[in-house]
Structure formats: C-alpha cells, structure tokens
Amino acid sequence: MRERARELVTVPVMVADEVWVVTSTVALLAPSGHRGDRLRAAALPEGRAAEFLAGRGLLRELLTAVRPRLAGRDVVTDAGGKPRLRECSEVGVSVSHSGGTVAAAVAVGRELGVDVQQPPETVSATLARRLLGEHARDLTELTAAGAAREVAWVWTAQEACAKACGEGLRGRPWSIDVPPGARAGRWGDYRWVALREHSAIPLSCAFARRRT
Secondary structure, eight states: OOOOOTTSOOSOEEEETTEEEEEEEGGGSOOOOOHHHHHHHTTSOHHHHHHHHHHHHHHHHHHHHHOGGGTTSOEEEOTTSOEEETTOTTEEEEEEEETTEEEEEEEESSOEEEEEOOOOSOOOHHHHHHHHGGGGGGGTTSOHHHHHHHHHHHHHHHHHHHHHTTOGGGGOGGGSOOOTTOOEEEETTEEEEEOTTTOSSOEEEEEEOOOO
8 A cells, every 4th residue: 555644544454363454545545446335425426426436445445455356346335324335245245435535444354344434623512421421521631622532532432333323313323332432442342442542533443352
C-alpha cells in the first residue's frame, strides 16, 4: 500500500488471530475499479459514490495484502445490509467512512465489524449520557474537545459490535456498555478492540469467536 498520513493505520494491523484493520483517506485512495463496485456506485450521489469506491478500494487493497486470491471477489450485501464476499462465507469483511477517513477490516472464520469516527468539536451532555450511561460522569474532568473525542471512541466500539452482529442501528448500539478509556471488552459473543495505540482517529473493530 502507498504511504498514508501518520495518524492513520496505514499498514494492516492484526488485532486478533487473522483479523486485520487498515485506514486511509478518500483523497489518498485509488477508487475501486471492480465492475461490481462501479455498478453499485453508479446508483449513488456523486459525493457518496466517491466515498463508496474509496472504501471498496481500501478493502480490496487489504484483501490483496492478506488474502490475495479473494481480492477480486464480488462484494454483496445480505438482507440486513452487511457486506459479504460472494460465495466466501468463511471470510468476514467490513468498511466504515467518516469525514473523509475510510477504514476496512477482514477476518478469517469470524463475523466482524469496523467503525471509524472523526470526532466533533463538542458533544452534548444528552448524547454523552445516551451513549455512556452512568459512565458519562467520567467525562467531567475533560475539556469539551477531549470529551467529544472520548465519546467518539466509545461510539466506534459500540457501532463495531452492532455491525459485527449484522444489526446496525437496529441493535441499539448505544446500549452496549463501553467505559471511557477502555481498550478492549466483550459484548455477548463478540469481542471489541479500540485501536488507541495505532490510530489518532477513533477506530474500533469487533469480532466473534473464531468458527471451528
């Protein structure tokens, strides 16, 4: 992969056994040239299409790095909107976009989800309480920007879990208990990891136990 900004996970990071995550920006990515990706992008608004093709391009770069034989597979979505590789149920894939940043993840033998969030400058107390519950009081010692960043970290872990199980917002990710500052945790059958040591931008990945 070409060199990226230092604040991003520019080289695939293995966060668990055969679970990889990578990030980049739309501006630095070559858009996917895959026919299936192009056909789907054609139905999207121009700005959304560029973001979509950048995300698919990054996913295919990651597949090329870790599972090259799968890099050209069609990416389809199931009834819940979760992306999957056609005729390859043993490999999980996930893509996330936020404010020009793109993340992609691949897992062998597991369901997974990835989420990246560009934090806002501030966050309301109401939103903080909704996402953090009783943990919201832990933000009182932080600056407004620091609290907003921490809420973004929490949300990436919650949303990654919801994506991994295929429920998305239907799974009420805001109800998942993620303490501020946490680097890893469990939610039901899923484990989540916040890539705080690798990414300056809030970025988390969640994955199921490996299928035997």
